[in-house]
Amino acid sequence: xxxxxxxxxxxxxxxxxxxxxxxxxxxxxxxxxxxxxxxxxxxxxxxxxxxxxxxxxxxxxxxxxxxxxxxxxxxxxxxxxxxxxxxxxxxxxxxxxxxxxxxxxxxxxxxxxxxxxxxxxxxxxxxxxxxxxxxxxxxxxxxxxxxxxxxxxxxxxxxxxxxxxxxxxxxxxxxxxxxxxxxxxxxxxxxxxxxxxxxxxxxxxxxxxxxxxxxxxxxxxxxxxxxxxxxxxxxxxxxxxxxxxxxxxxxxxxxxxxxxxxxxxxxxxxxxxxxxxxxxxxxxxxxxxxxxxxxxxxxxxxxxxxxxxxxxxxxxxxxxxxxxxxxxxxxxxxxxxxxxxxxxxxxxxxxxxxxxxxxxxxxxxxxxxxxxxxxxxxxxxxxxxxxxxxxxxxxxxxxxxxxxxxxxxxxxxxxxxxxxxxxxx
Numbered sequence: 001x002x003x004x005x006x007x008x009x010x011x012x013x014x015x016x017x018x019x020x021x022x023x024x025x026x027x028x029x030x031x032x033x034x035x036x037x038x039x040x041x042x043x044x045x046x047x048x049x050x051x052x053x054x055x056x057x058x059x060x061x062x063x064x065x066x067x068x069x070x071x072x073x074x075x076x077x078x079x080x081x082x083x084x085x086x087x088x089x090x091x092x093x094x095x096x097x098x099x100x101x102x103x104x105x106x107x108x109x110x111x112x113x114x115x116x117x118x119x120x121x122x123x124x125x126x127x128x129x130x131x132x133x134x135x136x137x138x139x140x141x142x143x144x145x146x147x148x149x150x151x152x153x154x155x156x157x158x159x160x161x162x163x164x165x166x167x168x169x170x171x172x173x174x175x176x177x178x179x180x181x182x183x184x185x186x187x188x189x190x191x192x193x194x195x196x197x198x199x200x201x202x203x204x205x206x207x208x209x210x211x212x213x214x215x216x217x218x219x220x221x222x223x224x225x226x227x228x229x230x231x232x233x234x235x236x237x238x239x240x241x242x243x244x245x246x247x248x249x250x251x252x253x254x255x256x257x258x259x260x261x262x263x264x265x266x267x268x269x270x271x272x273x274x275x276x277x278x279x280x281x282x283x284x285x286x287x288x289x290x291x292x293x294x295x296x297x298x299x300x301x302x303x304x305x306x307x308x309x310x311x312x313x314x315x316x317x318x319x320x321x322x323x324x325x326x327x328x329x330x331x332x333x334x335x336x337x338x339x340x341x342x343x344x345x346x347x348x349x350x351x352x353x354x355x356x357x358x359x360x361x362x363x364x365x366x367x368x369x370x371x372x373x374x375x376x377x378x379x380x381x382x383x384x385x386x387x388x389x390x391x392x393x394x395x396x397x398x399x400x401x402x403x404x405x406x407x408x409x410x411x412x413x414x415x416x417x418x419x420x421x422x423x424x425x
Contacts, residue, residue: 080196080228085153087119091410092379093386094403095120095232095262095303097159097199099393100139106324106393108145114400115152117407119386120262122199122232125158126189132172132182134160134189141193155196157232157262160186162202166247169205173212179219187223197230199264205250214255221259232262234388237269237305239288245269257297264388265293268307273320277313277352277363281305283374284346290382303388304379308395310366314359322394326366329355339368349374369398376406 079085087093099107100123111121125140140158149156162168172178186198200220205213221231235251238244257263267286271278286304293302310326311318321329330337333355340348349371354363379387387403 079150079153079155081150082153087153087155088386089117089119089153090404090407092384092407093119093262093303094389094407095122095157095264095386096389097121097391098123099391100125100142100145101137103322103393104139106322107391110392110395112148115149115154117400117404118152118154120155120157120196120232121149121392122157122159124161126160127163128160128168128172128182128202130165130168130171132178132185134185143193146194150194155230156194157197157199157230158195159199159201159234162205164203166204166206169202169213170209173209173216176215179212179216183216183220183223186220187227187229190224190229191227195229197224197232197261199232199234199262201234202247203234203236204245204247206247207249210250210252213250214252217256218259221261230261231259232264232303232388233260234264234266234305237265237267237289239285239292245272253293253296257301261301262303262385262388263293263297263301264303265289265305266390267305268390271311271365273311273318274316276316277311277318277365279340279343279348279350279352279365280307280309280311281367281371281375282343282346282348282350283371283378284343284348286375287346287378290378290384294382299382299384302384303386304375304384306372306375306387306389306399307367308389308391308393308399310364313363313365314357314361321364321366323366323396323399324394326364329364333357339370341370347374367396367399369396369402372399372402373406376402380406380410 079087094117096111096118098111098121111118123139123142123145125137127135127137129135146156172182189195190198198220200217202213217231217233224231233256235253235256236245236248238248242249253263267289268281270281270285272280290302290304293299309320309322312321312326312329329335330353335353335355337351337353339351342348349368350365351368352363352365354361356362376387378384
């Protein structure tokens with residue numbers, strides 16, 4: 001009798017599971033039909049060319065206020081300056097830092113050539129002074145760049161650094177009143193110049209300023225969000241609670257990740273200008289950083305740093321070099337270029353070569369196209385927000401080719417494109 005009851009229960013369970021599978025397939029089919037209909041409707045000649053796309057933060061619930069930044073529920077946001085642009089433009093956010101005080105022509109040319117795929121630019125426009133005021137750098141407050149970006153549906157989040165000076169931030173951030181005034185200065189600057197928010201890039205801070213920096217980020221996030229603006233923060237890469245470059249321990253990932261909109265991890269300089277020669281951002285290390293970050297921060301906020309540069313070491317020192325400069329060196333010295341695909345710890349996927357000049361033996365490392373593809377695959381596999389590029393100007397065109405191909409084929413893009421048009425449960 002017991003066996004009979006068990007068999008009856010088993011048959012019932014099988015029927016239920018079959019019904020669930022059939023129902024799921026039906027829902028997926030409906031969703032795909034809706035998606036195809038939406039895509040076809042955009043190609044309909046009867047549709048005005050400039051008609052705005054529906055705002056996913058309000059379309060399904062007219063009473064809901066638009067959010068200033070994406071969350072798990074609203075991964076797509078509409079650019080307020082041009083409602084026809086939905087972010088991210090591809091399956092992931094593509095952000096890029098942009099110099100305007102050096103290499104300006106190359107940086108601007110790169111931006112203009114790829115604005116159709118870029119979601120956010122962070123021109124390096126400001127430094128924090130030790131007295132809590134802002135110093136505008138060369139090329140800052142460029143209205144023509146802001147207007148061009150907005151016309152192309154690109155959000156403008158100017159970068160504010162601490163001048164990479166570990167002694168510059170303490171006087172202001174440790175004092176609540178001075179900190180509050182500094183926050184207010186930033187917000188006023190954002191509103192006056194029609195920025196979409198800011199990017200904070202404070203590096204090499206002493207560990208003793210951890211709480212003060214966290215308090216600053218919380219206050220700035222609240223003030224910007226109150227104005228409907230976005231806060232991005234650049235962070236030193238690390239693979240655990242106690243490692244990372246100088247300044248990493250001053251950044252409380254969990255606390256910062258709770259309030260910011262973009263969590264930009266600088267996953268480069270694994271080998272850097274002050275150390276020995278080697279890969280700049282080996283794939284195995286980038287993935288280790290990502291896996292740790294996901295234990296601290298919502299993956300929907302994480303942007304993986306992508307180096308558009310390499311290093312040229314001579315002796316124990318090095319200088320950063322663009323891809324264009326690397327090509328000039330190769331043309332001049334005719335070295336044999338190698339690709340290190342794997343190492344003892346895992347995938348590397350970086351190119352290197354050596355050459356001799358008057359000042360000694362040089363060793364150069366830089367990212368291959370395969371390196372870019374592998375990093376984009378990591379972003380998709382871990383379902384992260386996207387990438388943050390350092391920097392525009394002089395980069396390998398193959399990097400952009402990889403971005404366009406990999407992000408276009410990102411399976412999560414299709415999923416989100418369907419899900420965002422489905423009604424709320």
